[in-house]
Amino acid sequence: MQEPIRIRGVRARPVLVPFRLPPATASGSIPNASLVLIDLETDAGITGRSYVFTFTPVAQKPVVDMLQGLSAMIAGDLLAPLDLDAKLRKRLTLIDSPGIVGLALAGLDMCAWDALAQARGLPLADLLGATARPIRAYNSCGLWIQPVEQVAAEALSLAAEGSFSAVKLRLGRDDPAQDLAAVRAVRAGLGDRVAVMSDYNQRLTWNDAILRGRMLDDEGLVWIEEPVRHDDYVGSARIAEALRTPVQTGENLLNSFEMLQALQCRAMDYVMPDVQRIGGVTGWLRAATLAQAFGMEMSSHLFPEFSVHLLAATPTCHWLEYVDWAAPVLQEPVRVVDGHAHPIEGTGAGIRWDESAVARYLVH
Secondary structure, eight states, rough: OOOBBBBBEEEEEEEEOOSOOOOOEETEEEEEEEEEEEEEEEETTOEEEOOOOOOOOHHHHHHHHHHHHHHHHTTTTTOOOOHHHHHHHTTTTTOOOSHHHHHHHHHHHHEEEEHHHHTTTTTHHHHSOOOOOEEEEEEOOOSSSOOOOHHHHHHHHHOOOOOOOOEEEEEEOOSHHHHHHHHHHHHHHHHSOOOOOOTTOOOOOOHHHHHHHHHTTTOOOOOOOOOOOOOOOHHHHHHHHHHHSSSSOOOTOSSOOOOOOOHHHOOEEEOOOBBHHHTTTHHHHHHHHHHTTTOOOOOOBSSSSHHHHHHOOOOTTEEEEOOOEEEESSSSEEEEEEEEEESSSSSSSOBBOOOHHHHHHHHH
């Protein structure tokens, strides 16, 4: 029988990593990837690793401080992810767990599951009762808001990188005719062999979303993502009912309770939780059960290193969103071959830091 493993502490390091293709959406631009790298250290010499994406550098220090505070709460505890999640959420009931608190909790949860899978000598997907395997992916690294004449060439380049069978195009220009032109340029350049998703990044009003969506209904898009505010379930449901193109949302759901409410409102046709928003691996598993109960296809948002394992354990697995934002600080990034993301070799989620790169991008 394996000796129990206990947690020694948590190390959190902020890094600013350059984007290969910096995001520029209808809701704003992001110059660098603001990440917090997390190491959960145990008395067995096993370190669980994850990272969270804070969107802006000003949020990095509060996340690091929160992680240091949570470290003191779990030092000496058994490495048992469900027990840790229950303990921390009970202790933090009064402050609740959105925002900074939620990011820190999710990051710790991912670390705990990663460490436990390493301790069992298994890839994370196998620990969850599935089989680690390649997952169908779309390239989401580019096609930001840019001049229409540039999008077709970039779409071809993104599709060719890993023989992707799908890419995602950002929409939300001031002139809806320019959005339509961008969609048509990308579709014409890629032909029928590569599918196209679209994302409005919460830019529109109800009526504008319906008008623009109907313009796009005959363009063969896989989905229209987040046309309105992420928490406007009633508005999103109205839009989904009005359009023939499926509506995708879910990356900002904070827990399974919010996801249940969105599903009950019929706010989307497809759902795509984000592992750091939904509550880490523990929260993802709860979300996957809900998606199965509602018969809804479930995709991932960002974090391909964990998402490739989590989608393998998701009964209604749909698409993995591939981004390379953490790749510069990893010894081995996720590989995409023939349009499928492959889990990093090894046990756990496979994350190992490239310490020379971490030192280069570390925020002091």
